[in-house]
Amino acid sequence: MANPVDDDAAAPTKTLAGKTASKSARTRERILDSAAHVLSRKGYAGTRLVDVAAHANLQAPTIYYHFASRDELIEEVMWVGAARVHLHVVDELAALPAETTPLDRILTAVEAHLRYELLISDYTTASIRNANQVPEGLRAKAAAEEAVYAKLWRDLLNDAMDAGQLRPDLDISVSRLLLLGAMNWAAEWWNPRHRTLEDLIGATQDMVRYGMALPQR
Known part of the structure; x- marks a missing residue:
């Protein structure tokens, strides 16, 4: 050829x-x-x-x-989507001042995830929207990256818990799954003609402030 x-x-x-x-x-x-x-x-x-x-x-x-094939291409897109949102959030967290509180680091991660998912990257949107559509074999590489990313969120929540900024009765594992699930699902329903990205970010951060964190004095 x-x-x-x-x-x-x-x-x-x-x-x-x-x-x-x-x-x-x-x-x-x-x-x-x-x-x-x-x-x-x-x-x-x-x-x-x-x-x-x-x-x-x-x-x-x-x-x-x-x-080599359509599926190989799609598998790579799915992995890149997971890897790039992870890298973006890590970079945004690394840019924060050393004195940033654990709770504020979570709020920064929320904003970074949503902006990358909904505004910056087709990869992440593609990965999220097709997670349950592609054959299981094509998910393995992306799933491994997602597990590493999930650990980042678990560490963020644990740090805030250790600092006394989260409710002591909070289930970290369930809360992490609910928060990430809610943010990822936004790729399916968010429409900038109905509400701004800033409104969505603020509402999600309020879920953390008022649903997971201890009341601020």
């Missing part, structure tokens, strides 16, 4: 790890970006490689130089 035309731009881009990418890596990233866009809107069953190629402005056979 002849090598398909690739009109990739010459400007370097960054990989997930932050390194300058080669032309081949940029093309792969472009395919992933387009797959995330299509998957977040059409779902697992409706995602076709021809649509991914059209969105990426590439010839469809180009995809097979980077991914």
Whole structure:
């Protein structure tokens, strides 16, 4: 088969790890970006490689130089979605002043998660919306990343509990699942024409302040 035309731009881009990418890596990233866009809107069953190629402005056979199959491409999108929201939240937490309280770190993580999920990344939306649609085998890589991300939230809640900022009767495990579940579900129903992202972030932070935290004196 002849090598398909690739009109990739010459400007370097960054990989997930932050390194300058080669032309081949940029093309792969472009395919992933387009797959995330299509998957977040059409779902697992409706995602076709021809649509991914059209969105990426590439010839469809180009995809097979980077991914062996549609499912391999979707598996990678699902993992990237989980990994990037995790990385974004970690970066936002790392930027906080050292004296930030554990409760305020949770509130920052809430905002970072929702902004990335709903405003910044098609990947995260695609990963969340298709978690129960893709075959179980395609979920394993993303699920492993999600488990690491869940530990971050468990540590945040435990730190706030140890600091005496959460209700002593609070079930950390259940609360973590409810909070993450509520934020992830927002990808299905949030509409910026009905309420702003700032309103949604504020309401979610209030769930933490008034449903999980001790009353502030």
